[in-house]
Amino acid sequence: MITIRNAQDRGHANFGWLDSNHTFSFGSYYDPQQMGFSSLRVINDDTVTPGAGFETHGHKDMEIISLVLEGKIAHKDSAGNIKELPAGEYQLMSAGKGIYHSEFNASKTDMLKFLQIWIQPNKLGGEPGYQQKEFSQAQGFTTVITPDGANGTLQVKQDMQLIQLILEDEQQATWQADSNRHYYVHVIEGELSLSDGITVHPGDGAKIEDVSEINFERLSEQRVKALLFDLV
Structure with a gap:
């Protein structure tokens, strides 16, 4: 079963320096039908003006x-991490028993566009952690985040995986799924057909349940980039 979350139906907030679209309830946007999906709690699609950011x-x-x-994040946190996160790299911050941080557009001239994603952990407390890594932009599936950090992935405190999908030279890809798990697809760029001929566009999401495989097909010449969440 596939349930589409259309980009235009997301929550929206504009503070001048920040323009944000919320896939799930966040801040002043509340929808009791959109409180997350399994352990996936937040997907915010944020655009930040030059030099501005989150105090x-x-x-x-x-x-x-x-x-x-697009652009670059200037990150600073109470654990002593002072980092820059450029386009294409993944950052995973485990808040643990508590952490303070700030995020700013590192450029004084260019816009910053980024996704912020929250996963509810299955282990509470503990020391905060910080991980950052650039992953391959290869065709097909690239596993980015896992519970055990296997094969150079970032390690998360939850029974979930985050997989990057890119279709540029290839037209199709299939993910072998577990019918007892939940899956969520978020489209970053390109036009994509999912199983059963359902079409999704940038900003769209899809909740997927009770399936043994997920079929992806690129529908135009434009490159497709999407995130696949494998959730308990």
């Missing part, structure tokens, strides 16, 4: 993933 604020017991689409 120092705190998190606790949340796994926070950032993926920069």
